[in-house]
Amino acid sequence: MSTTSSAASNAEDGDLKLPLDASSYNGLKSTATPIVEANAKNGTTNSSGWVRLNVGGKVFQTTRSTLMREPGSFLHRLCQDEVDLPSDRDESGAYLIDRDAEFFSPILNYLRHGKLILNPGMSEEGILAEADFYNLPILSQMLLERIHEREHSAKSPLKFVYRVLQCHEEELASVVSAMSDGWKIVQVIPIHSSYSAYSTEQQQEYLCIVERECIDKDGQIPEGQDRAKLLQQRARRNKHPSF
Structure with missing residues (x-):
């Protein structure tokens, strides 16, 4: 009995059995898109919401919830309105942002911890320009107060x-x-x-x-x-x- 007639006979009996010959599946092709490849195209590393940002040539990785912590900010809109706010991506799928990478670390730490964290010698004015660009008014106010205190201390006589x-x-x-x-x-x-x-x-x-x-x-x-x-x-x- 041929393979086709055997399969038909099994179907009539209500017990469908697939042939064991692997050559019978050579014509089948998978149409599923790999999860890793799909996430890379969306700027995420996996389905849990990790996002890659290419800022001035340096890649940062954080969670989508961190970037969306300040409603109305540039980074919040970048994650929420991907259609309304299109952004170019590099070959790995990371969002391309043409800003200074040195001053992005304090921006990211502010979104993570809710406070201003500066490395020694870092310019408050440089971070202020980035905070204004990313539309983070609370961080901008923190920096303005810090700059004011620094200038006041410099003018105060000994x-x-x-x-x-x-x-x-x-x-x-x-x-x-x-x-x-x-x-x-x-x-x-x-x-x-x-x-x-x-x-x-x-x-x-x-x-x-x-x-x-x-x-x-x-x-x-x-x-x-x-x-x-x-x-x-x-x-x-x-x-x-x-x-």
């Missing part, structure tokens, strides 16, 4: 914290040598006591005025500076009673 130390003559050398942590001696003033004339054993005492640079963001005079000046004037009056 202020000093003053301290007054009282010591005996034999302690003066050790006090001077022990100065550290940015402290500097401004002036050493001898203190003349009214009882020194009656005692030859009493040691000479001194007031040491020391200072250290201090950045005060509120623009207020550091606490202790006025008191130090008053003590300095008092010591001068003790040294020169007619002053």
Whole structure:
């Protein structure tokens, strides 16, 4: 019995059995498109929503949900409106974006964490230009505040914290040598006591005025500076009673 008649007989009996001869399937062709190939054409790496972006020649990979975290942004529309906002892709299927790759990392980290993360030495103005391009107003505001604080700090004059130390003559050398942590001696003033004339054993005492640079963001005079000046004037009056 031939293969065709055998298959027909099996069909009539309600039990369809396919022939075991592999040559019978040579004429069949698959019409299914591989999942990896289809996702690559859409700029995604797999069906879970990973997206590749080619920014200025550097490829970044992140999730679609991360890019869609800021509604109305360029990246949100890129993932949501692929038909209304067509974009060129490279040979791997990654979206091509003609922007600076160096400043895209802070953009991506902001979408991931919701905060501004900068590498040392990175220009806030450069990231601000990218934040404006990608239409991220909250990030732009963060950068504007940071730039304002930086410029304000640069314009603020240096202020000093003053301290007054009282010591005996034999302690003066050790006090001077022990100065550290940015402290500097401004002036050493001898203190003349009214009882020194009656005692030859009493040691000479001194007031040491020391200072250290201090950045005060509120623009207020550091606490202790006025008191130090008053003590300095008092010591001068003790040294020169007619002053």
